Amino acid sequence: MSKKGKKSFHSKKEKFNRPWQEESPVKAKKHLGQHFLKDEAVAKKIGETLKLNGYRNVIEIGPGTGVLTKYLLEKDIDLVAMDLDEESIIYLNHSFPLEHNSLMQRKGEFKVLEADFLKYDLWTLFGEEQFAITGNFPYNISTQIVFKMLEFKDQIPEFTGMFQKEVAERICEKEGSKAYGILSVLVQAFYEAEYLFTVSPQVFDPPPKVQSGVLRLTRKENFQLDVDERLFKQVVKAAFNQRRKTIRNSLKTFNLSDVLKEDAIFGLRPEQLSVEDFISLTQKIANDTI
Numbered sequence: 001m002s003k004k005g006k007k008s009f010h011s012k013k014e015k016f017n018r019p020w021q022e023e024s025p026v027k028a029k030k031h032l033g034q035h036f037l038k039d040e041a042v043a044k045k046i047g048e049t050l051k052l053n054g055y056r057n058v059i060e061i062g063p064g065t066g067v068l069t070k071y072l073l074e075k076d077i078d079l080v081a082m083d084l085d086e087e088s089i090i091y092l093n094h095s096f097p098l099e100h101n102s103l104m105q106r107k108g109e110f111k112v113l114e115a116d117f118l119k120y121d122l123w124t125l126f127g128e129e130q131f132a133i134t135g136n137f138p139y140n141i142s143t144q145i146v147f148k149m150l151e152f153k154d155q156i157p158e159f160t161g162m163f164q165k166e167v168a169e170r171i172c173e174k175e176g177s178k179a180y181g182i183l184s185v186l187v188q189a190f191y192e193a194e195y196l197f198t199v200s201p202q203v204f205d206p207p208p209k210v211q212s213g214v215l216r217l218t219r220k221e222n223f224q225l226d227v228d229e230r231l232f233k234q235v236v237k238a239a240f241n242q243r244r245k246t247i248r249n250s251l252k253t254f255n256l257s258d259v260l261k262e263d264a265i266f267g268l269r270p271e272q273l274s275v276e277d278f279i280s281l282t283q284k285i286a287n288d289t290i
Helices: 003-016 040-047 086-093 095-099 139-151 165-172 182-188 229-241 275-286
Strands: 057-061 078-083 110-114 131-135 158-164 191-199 212-219
Touching (some): 040 158, 078 086, 139 182, 165 182, 165 191, 165 212, 229 275
Parallel strands (some): 057 078
Antiparallel strands (some): 158 212
């Protein structure tokens, strides 16, 4: 590293150790899809979305300036704040503890982790223990976050956070709507989905061009499907990939028997099928004999 590079790094670190000289040391970065929440009331409201039933481990994705983090730290939990932004990591490790010294004296653990949630091995954090996920999620990877969450559904009883409004609505949507789709069915097969409230662009820095929505997913008491999960996902994805067609036409590649295709469900379009209907359809396909 050049002398110039070393000087630049140290000056940045010193800046984070002198929070009183820098009102907002963490700058939002477009390539990371960052829009920092600056409204304390909204942050507190998001912090209260976790019910904390049956677990104490929580991952916050994208803590940024820590506006939500401090409200999470008021609770009796062990918190891991995970971010890709080096500026955020430095701030949370240096200035943030100085600004919120009383929160740092709590009994629960607080760990700041520089990592990509989508690539990180979550088993290394809590082993087989239960944990929740929350955060103000970067919109450009929010659906990928949900899909990874589903991979760990056995360990995640609760998931809350902020999405682009349309994505949050889509996750919580019921059958009969154009917004209802793959994400809706795969999430609601295992979780009860609640759209909680809408957040305006003005409470962010910089303001996004869209509204935001906060949701809560609560894992169902019986979240194990009575069908093969892999086949279930294949059926749901195949159906919605040709959502204008009937199930009979969109599932042609499954090489189903003529007898099965006469079932009334095959005359419907995918948005007309409830989550329970998709589970039933998967079971019928699994039992099909040509």
